[in-house]
Amino acid sequence: MEERRFPDERLELIFTCCHPALALEAQVALTLRTLGGLTTEQIADAFLVPAETMKRRLTRAKDKIRTAGIPFGVPADERLPERLAAVLAVVYLVFNEGYGGRVDLAAEAIRLGRMLVLLMPDEPEAHGLLALMLLHDSRREARFAGGELVLLEDQDRSLWDDGLIGEGRERLDRAIALRGAGAYVLQAAIASLQADDPIDWREVAALYGELGRLTGSPVVELNRAVAVAEVEGPEAALAIVDALSLDGYRYLHSTRAELLRRLGRRDEARAAYRRALDLARAEHERRFLEQRIESL
Numbered sequence: 001m002e003e004r005r006f007p008d009e010r011l012e013l014i015f016t017c018c019h020p021a022l023a024l025e026a027q028v029a030l031t032l033r034t035l036g037g038l039t040t041e042q043i044a045d046a047f048l049v050p051a052e053t054m055k056r057r058l059t060r061a062k063d064k065i066r067t068a069g070i071p072f073g074v075p076a077d078e079r080l081p082e083r084l085a086a087v088l089a090v091v092y093l094v095f096n097e098g099y100g101g102r103v104d105l106a107a108e109a110i111r112l113g114r115m116l117v118l119l120m121p122d123e124p125e126a127h128g129l130l131a132l133m134l135l136h137d138s139r140r141e142a143r144f145a146g147g148e149l150v151l152l153e154d155q156d157r158s159l160w161d162d163g164l165i166g167e168g169r170e171r172l173d174r175a176i177a178l179r180g181a182g183a184y185v186l187q188a189a190i191a192s193l194q195a196d197d198p199i200d201w202r203e204v205a206a207l208y209g210e211l212g213r214l215t216g217s218p219v220v221e222l223n224r225a226v227a228v229a230e231v232e233g234p235e236a237a238l239a240i241v242d243a244l245s246l247d248g249y250r251y252l253h254s255t256r257a258e259l260l261r262r263l264g265r266r267d268e269a270r271a272a273y274r275r276a277l278d279l280a281r282a283e284h285e286r287r288f289l290e291q292r293i294e295s296l
Contacts, residue, residue, distance in 0.1 A: 007118045011115045014087050014091070014112070015080065015087055016075070018031055018086035020083060024086055025057070026058075026060070026061040026064075027083075028089045030062070031086070031090045032093060033058055040055050046093050048219075050248075080120060084123060084125070088184060091109050091113055091116065092109070092129055095113075095136075099137070100282055106137060110137060116129070117171070122178060124174075124182065125175070127172070127175035127185075128175040128183075128186075128188045129184040129188075131168045131169070131172040131185075131188035131191075132168070132188040134165075135164070135172075135188060135195060136191055137161070138168065139152075139159075139161075141159040142159040143155065147284065149287070152194065172189060183214055183215055186210060187211065190204055190208065190211075199230075202227075208221075208227055218244045219246070221244060222241060222251065224240065225238075225240040225241045225255065226255060228240060238260070242256070249279070250276045250279035250285070251276070253273070253275040254289065254292075257292065258292075261296065266296050269296055273289055273292050273293045276289050277289040277290065
């Protein structure tokens with residue numbers, strides 16, 4: 001049987017690097033380091049681990065490749081699905097790094113996403129990932145004003161790209177038609193709801209609950225807390241946040257600070273914002289947090 005022809009050389013290289021003999025996290029980290037243009041520090045941040053820990057993991061993965069003689073080559077057509085999870089993770093992490101300011105990386109991730117659905121048109125998670133990236137990218141022009149970060153609820157919706165929102169929703173519909181219910185499809189459904197005005201926060205919270213059950217991720221639970229705050233109030237959300245073990249994650253502290261601010265607990269909010277500031281690296285995030293502290 002004739003093997004499927006890759007529509008893109010870079011995507012072919014990513015599939016080649018995501019070798020199933022390595023643990024999934026190692027596949028993703030090594031591919032990001034080799035092909036994604038990300039530093040060890042950026043990769044460590046994505047995995048919520050210290051840079052030294054990620055450096056050791058990368059070294060172990062490279063050692064395993066050498067000692068086990070793992071062959072690297074273009075996978076046969078029937079081997080593509082077993083590598084898909086790692087490839088999706090690589091593309092999405094490249095997009096996330098770009099969404100923080102590197103427009104070139106975000107555009108490259110979306111391009112790879114388009115190539116991926118051409119290569120594997122019956123994979124709902126591939127459509128889900130592309131939908132998710134398009135829906136997020138539709139808000140790019142509104143995320144910053146005068147170089148300063150603007151939160152979702154404060155964004156000028158007239159700056160949102162309706163074309164990208166429409167395309168993203170079409171991709172989401174395709175994923176659902178393929179009976180997709182994986183992590184990227186759920187995240188795309190959440191992003192689609194967030195493009196509505198008003199946002200159905202109860203439905204967003206429900207979808208985050210489903211995503212949390214699927215992934216077991218404390219970051220997803222943190223995002224659910226943000227939605228719960230809009231439905232049940234900041235006190236219910238704070239109870240969720242305070243139960244999470246994410247002390248090294250800056251967004252936990254900034255979210256907690258905002259909930260405390262809404263509850264009128266200004267001193268505690270100020271301390272939480274300062275903890276987030278200690279962990280933040282991007283200049284626009286640091287300026288945003290400094291403004292929040294000053295406002296208190």
